[in-house]
Amino acid sequence: MANTMDRRRLLSTAVLGGAGIAGATALGSLAPEAAFAAEPVKIAPGAPDPNFAEGRVTSITGSVVLLAGSDGALHRIQVTNGTSIWKFQPTTFDKLTKGDGMYVRGVRLPDGTLAADSLWANIVNLTAHIASVGRNVLYLDHHGKRLIGHVVPGTTAAVYNGTPAISDVSLLKVGGHVQVIGAWHPDTNEISIATVYAAN
Amino acid sequence: MAAVTGEVSWFCCGSAWGPCASTGRGACGTCTSGNFQHAWPNTSAACLAITRPDVCGTSLSRRTCGFTHYTTNLCNGARVGTAIADCGPQTDLFCGERACCGSACGTNRIIDLTPAAYSAIASLSTGLRPCSVDTV
DSSP: OGGGOOHHHHHHHHHHTOOOOOOGGGGOOOOHHHHHHHSOOOSOTTSBOTTEEEEEEEEEETTEEEEEOTTSOEEEEEOOTTOEEEESEEEOGGGOOTTOEEEEEEEEOTTSOEEEEEEEESEEEEEEEEEEEETTEEEEEETTEEEEEEEOTTTOEEEETTSOOBSOOTTOOTTOEEEEEEEEOTTSSEEEEEEEEEOO | OOOEEEEEEEOOOSSOSGGGGGSTTTTTTOOOTTBSEEEESOSSHHHHHHHOGGGGTOOOOOOOTTOEEEEEETTTOOEEEEEEEEEOOOGGGGTTOEEEETTEEEESEEEEEOHHHHTTTSOGGGOOEEEEEEOO
16 A cells, blocks of 8 residues: 555665655655654654754755754754755755754664755744845844845745735835745845744 | 634744754743743733734633643644643734634734744744644
């Protein structure tokens, strides 16, 4: 029963067998929302999750990414053809670069490698207030620091008080509070805005 | 506590890269992005005075550091158990905000999960999801 094959077997087979996964279609969707519903979570509340890693990319060799965790840990990440990759938007493995910040969820293999199920590069989720607005840019105050948020025409979406997302950011107000999902530009105080949620 | 319906988001804490590097270990001093933890708007009187879910018509019980809540993503039914590690979200800043997946909706921000916990029930890129929160 292909649909009942769990992701651990799927990913382990793909990784250990050295073969790429020919896409998720044959085994059912691995789209994030479906994938996250597929397995119950068994980690104790409060505990570290061994199937999760974060850090900065120190090298990329073949399909293996090495991460230097912010806590000093080192992580070996195996990316497969079934890995869902986000970097400002859904993207492909070749867009990852050394220096990217990263969150990874996957399956820990016996040798300690994390077989990536989903990978988010440079993603940030910030609450801030708008200090000023320029052409395709928002100047944000976040924890007392200034961030430059770039609006990317055609990609940036705005959600005003829970209404459906639209591309028009002109309703954002100076002094207003916002939540921003975006992609950090490594080693700068700049981000590209994927979605901005505006408060009342 | 009966299950409370609202919105769930995520936040980073502890050792981190990028803009998250300045966030610290949270009000409980234990918060780490890679742990199954969360922020709750009523961890103390001082916390509640900041987050003010009551202003939005949402009453949340006082729960202190280490208390366990279970959050269910109403978009897919996925559920995760987490322990309190910080005060938040600031519910009153987004009063009346509503997130929906079809007919499953949640109004007002009631809980923020760490990246490890949120990514166990939803993609981090979604940012916000309707949820229910209970204690069992």
